[in-house]
Each structure stands twice: as structure tokens, then as C-alpha cells.
Amino acid sequence: MGIVSERTESHIQVVTVDYPPVNALPVRGWFELAEAVTRAGQDPDVHVVVLRAAGRGFNAGVDIKEIQRSAGYEALVGANRGCHAAFGAVYDCAVPVVAAVHGFCLGGGVGLVGNADVVVAADDATFGVPEVERGALGAATHLARLVPQHLMRALYFTARTVTAAELHEFGSVYRVVPRAELDEAAVDVARDIAAKDPRVIRAAKEALNGIDTQHVHRSYRFEQGFTFELNLLGASDEARQAFLDGKATG
Template sequence: MGITRNAAETSISVVTLDFPPVNALPAQAWHDLADTITEAGRDPATHVLVLRAEGRGFCAGVDLKELQADPDRAAIIGVNRGCAAAFGAVYDCPVPVVVAVQGFCLGGGIGLVGNADIVVAAEDASFGLPEVDRGALGAATHLARLVPQHLMRALYFTASRIDARALLHHGSVYRVVPRAELDEAALVVAREIAAKDPRVIRRAKEAINGIDPQPVHRSYRYEQGFTFELNLTGAADEARQAFLDRG
């Protein structure tokens, strides 16, 4: 349980999220994930990284119970910094990151997937940002990397989800496979990359990031400023508590 890293095959590092029941990560886990991905990317033996999760869903975002239990706001600061670090670690990883998504991918999960290089999804995968229903903002930066601008806004304001097949249509999901085949499908792509000269692949990743029109780090941190504002007004506390009371 927690965050683990192993070498599934030569040159392929696999990082796994495992936080039952829904992979909602506490503040420290986001920092740990950032450290794990950064360490794997710096390892010269790593030619490609696969990010995956155990359980019925890839990631439900942050642990709202932790936020509600903390009266002095240290948890919200920790979560915001941790999410920024984890999303940034995926984006800045010196090697390509292939993400394997099953079930739900919500909130912070969108931040991870949106910053990845290649997305492979199970047929049951769905993606969404319920932030406005939780009194928070953020990861519109990353949702905008998965869908066109007006669809992003509709999904964001309604807190609705989009399925893997629709993202395949938009070109942001590379393959959609039966859930039982998800891990192998991610490894198939990873093997193809890992077989290439890592000197070239690492420079290719750096070059592609260098021509990216979207400043993902600055854009996400800008969004987070409004999350702090909502916490100061009390709107965030009320929304989180209403969600927790429902279930």
C-alpha cells in the first residue's frame, strides 16, 4: 500500500498508487509521488516510466477528510504544494511517462494524466474535475490538455465526466482496452520506447517540453491561488463537508 516503484522489465520503471478505497491521496503522498517519479527519471537505467494504480479507480484526487480535520490550513497548503510537485514531476520527468488509467480519474488524477506523455485507458475509465462541487479550483490546466477549450469549460463548470472512448476521439488517449489488458497495453507502448536509444529519447522529451505552448507550472499555480481564496472565505470548508456528509 502507498507508492511503490519497481522495474517491471529492463529499462521500464513502474510507479504504482495504492491508497484504498479510492486512491484519494493525503498531502504527504503527493510529495512522495513527486520524489519517486523524480528519482526514477534521474536513474540512467530508466528509459520510460509507467504510472499506474491498484484498485477500482486510478485516482480520486486529494483526501478531503484530511483537509476537513485540519483547522490551521497546513493540510491545504501541503496538498496544494504536493499536487504541484507531483504534476510537475510527471511533466518534467526526463523520460516519457505512460499512464494507465482504470475506473475513475478525478481531481488530482487529471493533473497526473494531463501532464503525462501517453495515456492508455481501460474501457471503464472516466475522467472529470468535481472541483467546483468541492469548493476548490485547479487542474483546468491539465483538463485543457485532454479536451478542446469549450468542452473543458463545460466539463469544469458542470463537474461532469467524459469517458475514455470520447478522449480517444479527441486524440488525448492513445489506446482504449479491456480492463484486464490495461497493464500489458501500457507495457507494450513502454517497450517500444524503451527499445530506442535513451540519449535520443531523453533529448526528445526535453525538446517537446521546450516547445509546449502552455506554461503548465505557472498556469496551475495561478489556479491554486483561487483555491486558497475559497478556503479563506469558508466556501471550501462548506462544500467539502457537504460532500463528506453525503457519503
């Protein structure tokens, strides 16, 4: 359980998130993920990283139970900083990151996928940012990289999800495949990238980030400021507890 990083074949590093039951990451998990992705990109023998997950879904965001158990704001600040580190590690990774998404991809999962370079998804994958129902804000920065502006706003305000097939129509999901074929499809894309001259690919990653129209680090931190404000007002704590109480009785 945790973050597993392994070289599955020449020049391809596979980073797997495994935090059962739903891959809702604790503070430590976000930082471990950031470290694994960064370390992979720093290895000159790695040409591409595949980011995947074990279990029922790709990612369910932060561990709300951990935040509710914590006195004060230590866990909240840790989750904010951990998410910022993990999302940033994917975006800043020196080599391309291919995200392999199955099942649910929520909140922090969208943060990871939105900052990935290529997204391959299973046909059961759904994407959403339920933050407004949890008393938080965040990952609109990354959702906006997956869908057009007005759809992003509609998804954000309603907290509804969008399917992999819908994202494929926008071009943000590169391929949609049956669940059983997901890992191989993601590695197949990775092989294509890994076969290129790594000097050129690393330069291309840096160049593409350099011409990006959106400053993802600053934009996401701006969103997080409102999350902390909502916590000071008490709105976030009430929403998180209502969510947990609903899960317990639902």
C-alpha cells in the first residue's frame, strides 16, 4: 500500500498509487507521490513516466477523514501543500507523464490528470471536481485544461462528472479503451515516446511548459487561498462532516 515506483521495461517508469479503498490520499501520500514522480524525471535513464492507480478508481482526492480527525488546520495545510507538490511534480517532471485513468477521477485526481502530458482512460472512467460539495475550492485550474471554459464552470458549480468518452471528444483524453486494456494502452503510448531521442523529448517538455498560456502553480495556489478562507468561516468543516455523516448512513 502507498506509492510504488518501478521500471517495468526499458526507459519507462511506472508510478502506481495504491491507497485502498478509494485512493483518497493522506498528506503523506501526496508528498510521496510528488517525490516518486520527481525522482523518476531526474533519472537520465527514464524517458517517460506512466502514472496509474490500483483498486476501484484512479483517485478520490484528499483523505477527508484525516482532515476531520486533525485538531486545528495542520492536516488541511498539509493536504493543500501536498496536492500542490504532487500536481506540480507531474507538470514539472523533466519527461512526459502519461496518466492511465480508470473508474473515478475526482478532485485531486483531476489535478494530477490535468497536469499530465497525455491521458489514456478506461471506458469506465469519470472525471469531476466535487469541491463545492466538500466546502473547498481547487483543481478548477486543472479541469480547465481538460474541458472548455463554460463547461468547466458548469461542472464545477454542479459538481457533476464527465465521462472519458466526452473528454475524448475534446481531445484531452488521447485514447479510451476497455478497462482490461488500459495498462497496455498507456504503456504503448509511453513506448512510442520512449523510443524518441530523450534529449529532444526533455527539451520539448520544457519548451511546451514554457509556452503554456496558464501559470498552473500560481493559479492553483490562488484557488487554495479561498479554501482556507472557507475553513476559517466554518463552511468547509460543516460540508466535510455532512459528507462523512452521509456516507455513514447512506
